[in-house]
Amino acid sequence: MDKNKPIYVTQPSLPELEEFIPYLQQIWDNKVLTNNGPFHQQLEKELADFLEVPYISLFANGTLALVTALQVLRITGEVITTPYSFVATTHSLWWNNIKPVFVDIDPVFGNLDPAKVEAAITPKTTAILPVHVYGNPCKVNELQHIADTYGLKLIYDAAHCFGVKHNGIGICNYGDLSVLSFHATKVFNTMEGGAIVCHDEATKKRIDYLKNFGFAGETTIMAPGINSKMNEMQAALGLVQLKHYHDNILKRHAIADAYRKGLQNTKGISFLPEPENTEYNFAYFPILVNETEYGLSRDQLYENLKRHNIYGRRYFYPLISEFSMYKGLDSAALSNLPVANKLAEQVICLPIYPDLNNKTIDYISKIIKIKTN
Numbered sequence: 297m298d299k300n301k302p303i304y305v306t307q308p309s310l311p312e313l314e315e316f317i318p319y320l321q322q323i324w325d326n327k328v329l330t331n332n333g334p335f336h337q338q339l340e341k342e343l344a345d346f347l348e349v350p351y352i353s354l355f356a357n358g359t360l361a362l363v364t365a366l367q368v369l370r371i372t373g374e375v376i377t378t379p380y381s382f383v384a385t386t387h388s389l390w391w392n393n394i395k396p397v398f399v400d401i402d403p404v405f406g407n408l409d410p411a412k413v414e415a416a417i418t419p420k421t422t423a424i425l426p427v428h429v430y431g432n433p434c435k436v437n438e439l440q441h442i443a444d445t446y447g448l449k450l451i452y453d454a455a456h457c458f459g460v461k462h463n464g465i466g467i468c469n470y471g472d473l474s475v476l477s478f479h480a481t482k483v484f485n486t487m488e489g490g491a492i493v494c495h496d497e498a499t500k501k502r503i504d505y506l507k508n509f510g511f512a513g514e515t516t517i518m519a520p521g522i523n524s525k526m527n528e529m530q531a532a533l534g535l536v537q538l539k540h541y542h543d544n545i546l547k548r549h550a551i552a553d554a555y556r557k558g559l560q561n562t563k564g565i566s567f568l569p570e571p572e573n574t575e576y577n578f579a580y581f582p583i584l585v586n587e588t589e590y591g592l593s594r595d596q597l598y599e600n601l602k603r604h605n606i607y608g609r610r611y612f613y614p615l616i617s618e619f620s621m622y623k624g625l626d627s628a629a630l631s632n633l634p635v636a637n638k639l640a641e642q643v644i645c646l647p648i649y650p651d652l653n654n655k656t657i658d659y660i661s662k663i664i665k666i667k668t669n
Contacts, residue, residue, distance in 0.1 A: 297653070297655045297656050297659060299604070299605060299659070300605065301605065302605045302607055303605055303606045303607060303647050303652075303656060303660065304607045304647060305607055305608055305609045305645055305646070305647050305648075306481045306647065306648065306649050307649040307651060307652075308480040308481070308485055308487075308649075309483075309485065309537070309540070309544050309649060309650050309651075311533075311536045311537065311539075311540060315536055316532070316533060316536050319335065319532035319533075319535065319536065320529070320532065322334075322335075322532075323335070323528050323529065323532060328528060329527055329528050329529075330525055330526075330527040330528060331508075331525065332508075332525070333527075333528040333531070334528075335528045335531035335532045335535060336354060336525075336526055336527075336528060336531040338531070338535060339354060339486075339526075339531040339534045339535055339538075340352055340353070340354055342535065342538060343491065343534070343538070346459075346538060346541075347458075347459070347466050347468055347493070348461075348465075348466040348469070349466055349468050349469055349474075349493045350493075350494070350495050350496070351493065351494050351495065351496070351497065351499070351500040352491050352492070352493050352494075353491060353492045353494070353500055353503040353504055353507065354489065354490075354491050354525075354526040354531065355489065355490040355491055355492065355507060355524050355525070355526055356488060356489065356490070356524050356525060356526055356527070356530070357477070357478075357479065357488045357489060357490050357524075358384065358455050358475060358476065358477030358478070358479060358489070358490030358491075359384045359387070359388065359490070360490065360507070360522070360524035361475045361476070361477075361490035361491060361492050361524070362384060362385065362388035362453065362475050362490075363388045363391050363392060363522075363524075364492065364503065364506050364507055364522070364524060365388075365451050365473045365475050365492050365503075366388060366389065366392045366394065366423075366451065367392065367506055367519075368473065368492070368494075368499065368502055368503050368506060369423070369449045369451065369472060369473065371392065371394060371422050371423045371449060371451075372393075372394065372422055373394065373395065373420040373421065373422045374394070374395045374396075374397050374418065374420040374421050374422065375389055375394050375395070375396060375397065375421070375422060375423045375424065375425050376397045376399055376408075376413050376416050376417070376421060376423075376424045376425070377389065377396050377397065377398065377399075377408075377424070377425040377426070377427075378398070378399070378401060378407070378408050378425075378426060378427050378429075378616075378636070379398040379400075379401075379615040379616045379617035379618075379628070379633050379636050380401050380406050380427075380429060380612050380615060380616075380636045380639060380640065381427040381429065381453065381612055381616060382455070382611075382612065383616055383619065384455075385425065385427055385453045385616070386616045386622060388425075389425070390621065394422075395420075395625070396622065396625065396627070397416055397421070397625075397627045398616070398617045398622075398625070398627040398628055398632065398633060399412040399413055399415075399416045399627070399632075399633075400412045400632065400633045400634065400635045400636055401429075401633075401635050401636045401639065402435075402635070403635050403638075403639070404568070404569065405429060405430070405432040405568060405569075405571065406429040406430065406432070406568070406636075406639055407426060407427065407428065407429050407432060407433075407434040407435065408424070408426040408427070408434060408439070409635070410435050410438040410439055410442060413439065413442055414442050414446075416627070417442075417446050417448070421446070421448060422448060422449065423448050423449040423450065423451060424439060424442070424443055424448055424449070424450050424451070425451050425452075425453060426439060426450075426452055426453065427452070427453040427455070427456070428452060428453070428454055428456055428457040428460070428467060429456065430456055430568065430579060430580040430582060430611075431456040431457040431460050431483075431576060431577045431578075431579040431580070432457075432568070432571045432574075432576075433457070433460065433462040433467050433571055433574055434452070436462065436467075436470040436471070439471075440470065440471070443471075449472050450470075450471040450472050451471060451472060451473045451474075451475065452467075452468070452470060452471045452473070452474040452475065453475055454467060454468055454474040454475055454476050454493075455475065455476060455477035455479075455482070455490075456482075456579050456580065457577060457579070458476055458478075458482060458483050458484045458577060458579075459483065459484065459541060459545065459575070459577045460574065460575060460576060460577050461574065461575035462571075462573060462574050462575075463573050463574075464573075468493040469493075469495075472494075472495075473492055473493065473494055473499075474492070474493040475490065475491070475492055475493075476490055476491045476492075476493065477489075477490045478490055478491070478530075478534065482579065483541070483544065483545065483548070483577050483578075483579050484534070484537055484538070484541055485533075485537060486526065486530040486531065486533050486534040486537065487529075487530055487533060488530065489526055489530050489534065502518075502519070505518045505519055505521055506519055506521040506522070507521060507522070507523070507524040507525055508521060508523065508525055509521045509522065509523055543650075544650045545577055545578060547650040547651075548577070548578035548579075548648060548649075548650060549576075549578050551578070551581070551648050551649075551652055551657060552578045552581050552648065554654060554657045554658075554661075555567075555581055555583075555646060555648075555657060555660075555661065558657065558658060558661030558662075558665075559583065559661050559664060559665070562590075562664060562665050563589050563590065564585060564586040564587070564588070564589030564590025564591065565583050565584070565585060565586075565590060565664065566583070566584045566586065567582070567583060567584070568582055568584075578648065580611065580645045580648065581645060581646045581647075581648045582611065582643050582644065582645045582646075583643070583644055583645075583646060583664075584639070584642040584643055585597055585642050585643075585644065586642065590667070591667060592667055594610070594641060594642050594643070594644060595610075597644065597664065597667075598610060598644055600663065600667070601644075601660075601663060601664070604659075604663050606647065606659075606660055606663060607647070608644045608645055608646050608647065609644070609645050610640075610643060610644055610645075611643065611645045612640060612643070613640040613641065613643065614640060615633065615636055615637065615640050617630075617633060617636075618630075646660060647660065
């Protein structure tokens with residue numbers, strides 16, 4: 297391996313170009329670039345079958361899908377959500393003029409703590425927006441019980457968990473809606489892209505109206521929609537990528553196993569457990585740094601890795617609740633979020649992608665273990 301070449305936290309998984317060219321040729325031949333073209337329609341069908349979900353609507357990216365999901369269910373007022381996620385989760389609320397209410401997370405997987413969710417419900421609460429962090433399933437039954445008891449909508453940010461199954465059921469079957477991301481960094485990518493999973497045809501129609509300016513016909517506008525459609529090139533790449541998904545997950549699994557083996561006896565370094573009864577996608581490989589036991593802080597290790605051209609990421613630091621536009625909220629106080637704050641100060645996600653080789657994994661593990669420059 298070339299130690300002078302940067303090792304990034306992720307790298308897009310792409311098929312051989314020769315495999316993609318026939319799809320491009322078809323796009324060039326039929327001159328349909330967007331607007332629910334043939335590849336768009338085919339990918340929706342194949343993804344619904346692959347993910348074992350009733351209906352799926354494709355989007356240009358996951359953020360637009362999140363923003364639209366809240367519009368679809370006409371969410372207003374306050375929504376209970378997590379401070380421990382990528383900012384798009386909460387930004388989607390802000391764009392809909394909805395007040396986020398942050399609650400703490402569980403210390404095992406970093407997902408919303410159902411007990412904290414229930415305690416935060418007020419008459420203004422209309423929905424819950426959890427995240428399946430790192431692809432680890434939330435406590436879906438407990439969250440659904442809370443939503444049913446209080447008459448709340450339940451929308452999952454499922455950006456991390458493409459292909460994940462829990463107790464044999466595709467994770468996107470839970471809640472009222474689930475939102476996926478197909479960004480280049482994800483285990484399944486269409487360069488940029490996203491989707492909303494729903495459970496009935498009427499909801500899918502409303503989603504499809506909203507992502508296409510609200511059009512229900514040439515001269516009929518059903519709602520004030522936006523333009524967030526996936527184009528044909530993204531959809532075509534998705535069709536090719538889907539063929540390689542299972543092989544890529546096997547490679548990710550092997551990388552995760554290699555990290556666990558290489559770092560298992562490193563004092564002060566720990567891992568999140570693999571979720572039980574779950575078909576997991578190994579989207580991320582987070583480690584937790586206990587400064588007292590390890591001898592360096594998380595940030596010192598992070599900087600040390602960078603000096604060796606290893607670019608892990610502190611997913612998720614700082615907490616969303618620490619950003620200026622949210623910090624003034626009562627629910628954003630760090631005293632309200634001790635578990636999330638602790639996790640945010642300890643976590644580093646190590647590089648993981650299908651083409652990461654064993655020599656590079658060993659090198660990363662060695663740098664973590666020796667704790668020197």
